[in-house]
Amino acid sequence: MLNEQEAKKLLDKILSYAKADEVSVTITGSRVGNIRYARNTVSTNGETDNLSFAVTSVYGKRSGTATGNEFDDAALERTVRRSEEIAQLAPESPEFMTALPPQHYQQGMNYSENTGRIDPVFRVDAALASIQECVKNKATAAGYLEDTTSFKAIGNNKGLFGYNKETSGEFTVTARTADEKGSGYGVSYFTDAAKLDTKGATEVAVKKALAWKDPKELKPERMTVVLEPQAAYDLLSLLVNAMDARSADEGRSYFGKRGGGNRIGSQLFQDKVTIFSDPFNAENPSSPFFADGRPQQKVTWVENGVLKALPYSRYWAAQKGVDAVPPPEGFIMQGSGQSLDDLIKATDKGVLVTRFYYIRLVDPQTLVFTGLTRDGTFSIENGEIKNGIKNFRFNESPAAMLANLEAVGKPVRIQNSMVPPMRIRDFNFTSLSDAV
Template sequence: MSILTEAQAKAILDKVIKLSTADECTAQLSGSIDGNIRFALNNVSTSGVVDNTDLVVQVAFGKRSGVATINQFDDASLERVVRRAEELARLSPENPEFMPAVGKQAYTPTRTFNASTAAISPEYRAKVAADSIDACKAEKLVAAGFLQDGQSFQAFANSNGNFGYQQSSGLDYTCTVRTEDGSGSGWVGRNLGDVDKFDAGQDIRTAVRKATASSGAKALEPGKYTVILEPAAAAGLISFMMNYFDARQADEGRSFLSKKGGGNKIGEQVYDPRVNFHADPGDADVPVMPWDGDGLPREKMDIVKDGKVVALDYSRYWAQKSGKRAVGTPGNLIMAGGDKSTADLVRGTSKGILVTRTWYIRMVDPQTVLLTGLTRDGTFYIENGEIKYPVKNFRFNESPVIMLNNIEELGKPIRVQGDESSIAMMIPPMKLRDFTFTSLSDAV
């Protein structure tokens, strides 16, 4: 029962809405079938499929609301979950920031579902693991990785007549490759909606090359360096920064987008003029659901244009309080770039450092988005357009705001997953000056 058709989902949701005696009722139904395979030390360790379907019912009496969840859908169970939500609503205190359910909305379907991806089989997962492991064994390397794929649906309805339904699918693959003595490490990751664009046997070669090349790393003095961040490395910092594109945080003085004396920095130059971010639920490379968690339609919208902040995320409550129009919270982030690959950026660099990944990123100062973290899985010194030798990993202290004011060149964006958010991103490799490394790390 994990993947319901639109008609099946609507029949259940309509029953729930009719059962409620509250002032308003919203019901959300979701289901998924998720497959996975995990391997380590060149052997498969786990594999499986998980399927689940849940119904979440939220009701309100005035400004008192209650929520209950169930995964059984017979008539008695549906009535039980509605009554439980109503009991909780009557017991709860009033919420001064309560917003009623949205009215009927119009949604433009997006291409979040791919039949080939949804049809991934256990045999396919086994082949991905085998392709990854065999390529490493051939080079006397050790592979550890994870493939997760799935298909799902989302459906919701409320007592104001709103309804939405859509299916989605996708896959995530990561593989870390180590030398047998543990002195070298390489990594590759892929986040895709279309399995036909994925070839583990081809992609693993990137991690194999880096693992072999990163053995015997030399120590460089910490300091400010020209760096080339691969898209996965840049995404970790940028996704952290985007958590602060909230209008309320900015208006209340709690973010780097707060203006001295009050208000926010919409319309102000915050980044290099080459920095452009936008969201588009219908983007061909990173399509997302056409609505957000409140049921508001998502729109194609600029977020940063030529370095100027042009949009922040207004919750429905804060939009009403501020006299703004609330729009759906973006589900993706697309950064403009050029047409060069990471290798092209390396060839154009006289001296610098190539960073494969950033990890263990933590906040130091939210007012400046100063972050600290570590490089890993392949860090290399560049000289005269060539990778000369591997270097020990660094700890960095850097703000993505400063980073995006120190751009030398941007490459071609690719699809990646942000570490600090679930949104899909299109991020280019980027060449930056004066990136701050503060200390060395012995980890590979």
């Protein structure tokens, strides 16, 4: 791991070897640790350190990239020369964009010393806390904890320089009853390891597994659902990932308009829907710059159900004469002060979904996906969870889902995003699954 001064010094040295018209350098370093367990025992663990750099050299509209992980002067120069050789052999790119001049980046907020200090003993203890919770309840744990500490430095021969150090982590656990008739799921995502709670997440998983045992069968049909934040994220992230101005303008996206162009300015969703990204949000901070050097800022993508913006590549933005807004690293869906329990209490009849699984695109035009519920699906009657029910297959579009949104709760961290629990009417379940 290099600090900002070390990274700048190395980057300048690499640039000093360059002879091409234009040169860009990226230096990345990471330490990724993990521990995996199943059948209440640790199955694998590991820790990987990596430090590497990439050099892109440009002649006219030809560019070539070479990467190295050796850092003596000869190796640095050799890598620069190799990028120049590849550039000279490459075909001209009709979509070539010249490198960015110096940019102003705000200080990133996505690094935590607590996470940076994680070691193998910490991981074993975290796994043990989860396993013991399962053993205590005669359940079987299968879980995975991964933590990443990394940095990225970017620069070019036009004077651009950026440095950001970051941490992130995820913990997921599946608890299954001893007779294999119940299964539950818990998660904990974090930037700061102080927020990691493997015992708490496992308690949730065990509770669900025990409560869901011997599920009843409901007829698959369009139903009101309450999606826990993980389930809501599973579908909502697919919609956010599909946002791209070029594919919309080319007429091959949900966001494309009949007759040409995109749907920015159109009311696509229920007016409770506001989705934005903010790299400086305290709960899900992300890098202050995009990989190509564009600064990341707060962007409102959907406001009160109206599509306000789509990400553009620099090339496509230049073609269209608009600002080149980069895609976000994570997103935030605006919620309310209501808890998950509040949403359940206000539901006369519906289905509570913990998470979805094996989600695949069925129709790119309408963004219909198929997939299944998993690890804790319950019926709701008169504002209360009644009993566990068999898993369903769905065929549903996250776009249609946001058009049928009835209520949202308080957002929580899922992956690198903030997502609220949601109540949605007419969610399309199409068949039953016997899977536990």
